[in-house]
Amino acid sequence: MPTGVAPTDVAPSGAAPDLGVRLRARRRELQLTLQTVADRAGLSVGFISQIERGITQPSLASLASVAQVLDVPMAHFLSQPGGEQRFTVAGERPVYRISEGASQFERLSSEFAGNTLHSLVIHEPPGHRIAPIRHAGEEMVFVLDGEITVEVEGEQRVLRRGDSVHHPSDQVHSSWNHTDTEATLLWVGTFDVFGGPSETDLSDGVPTDTRRDT
Amino acid sequence: MPTGVAPTDVAPSGAAPDLGVRLRARRRELQLTLQTVADRAGLSVGFISQIERGITQPSLASLASVAQVLDVPMAHFLSQPGGEQRFTVAGERPVYRISEGASQFERLSSEFAGNTLHSLVIHEPPGHRIAPIRHAGEEMVFVLDGEITVEVEGEQRVLRRGDSVHHPSDQVHSSWNHTDTEATLLWVGTFDVFGGPSETDLSDGVPTDTRRDT
């Protein structure tokens, strides 16, 4: 089996710059030959080779076949990690607040090309209430301290310290702090809340409380 | 502008079953016409219409153009949420342990078709050490209690209560509990640790400590 890759073999493609590189990397992780992947995916060996070297791009159907053979979601080939500001320290993260009396946020997640996870520590003031919202993506909330009430698709629950909720964000969801003390939450989602590529993100992908404040 | 969609218009496509539905939903969220999206993406209006109704599938290049216009990652069109077991309660979650003396896990994340987020509360015993590993995906760790040492791509840091780390998982990473008390961590990643679609996931996408124990 040949080892080593000639990086210059890989031509960049605008749609998924790293598709070929990632495909080859994953294939090699699994120690599969081009022929094996091709056979299992129902494609030709030459085609897989050309995809890996960036010479051609697969159709969505072909990409789905290959992804299944390599046991990863298609998105695996469509993102590109980098590396940036990976560690945060409690008490040293900047705290953001949109308006007086609103929730405060500390950002945990770092930004690298193609990153999917976005995370915040949210300080939710007493009585703060968020109107129902739904949007693309997926999110979870873990209660670090205090209590809140969460409602997802009509299902209402009180969450206490250590409790959590995880749901696709296109289910109608809302939340509020029903107590008279601040609640502290860890929010993790698959959409960016701040500093997205455009302002459109802000109006569409914000957590419920931020939406309320705008 | 026409309202309402005839669901029967949308033929299922194997590669990305909800691509068209999600594309139309997103376009309507942004209140854009087919013509506007087509113009901005450099494609024809009829083609966008056919994609939305599942009659045809775009190439990756075309999908990238459309995704950019609609300000979402391509992956947005390639997943499909559902709904399942969304709430967890501290103290009531089953605790998993692979072997005596190893870390204990409580699962937070729910499973629904196409879900991306996977989360665990991990109880890391004193002295427990994980060999360096790298794999596909992305992950973050938030320290709920105690202290651990984390190393990512040679960068070593002690994380204390409230601290966090977030990095692509294909960077070499390891961690250990350097103290003499248990540490409690919240781990969130974009790959499944247990109960994946195949056993291959287990050997490749596990958090560092599980890997150590096997």
Next chain:
DNA sequence: CAAGATTTTTTAGCCAAACTAAAATTATTC
């Protein structure tokens, strides 16, 4: 090290589907 086997790359295509322009239909607005 050489021979054989295996794997990958290259080449020369085919053809289906990615995509078009324009007409027809539907929906919206005034």
Next chain:
DNA sequence: GAATAATTTTAGTTTGGCTAAAAAATCTTG
């Protein structure tokens, strides 16, 4: 109801997704 806007349909064109087979590169084994 008429005009306008938005979407769908239709009848194509073209190009790139994908092939089989040959050539080249790499690996394995004695």
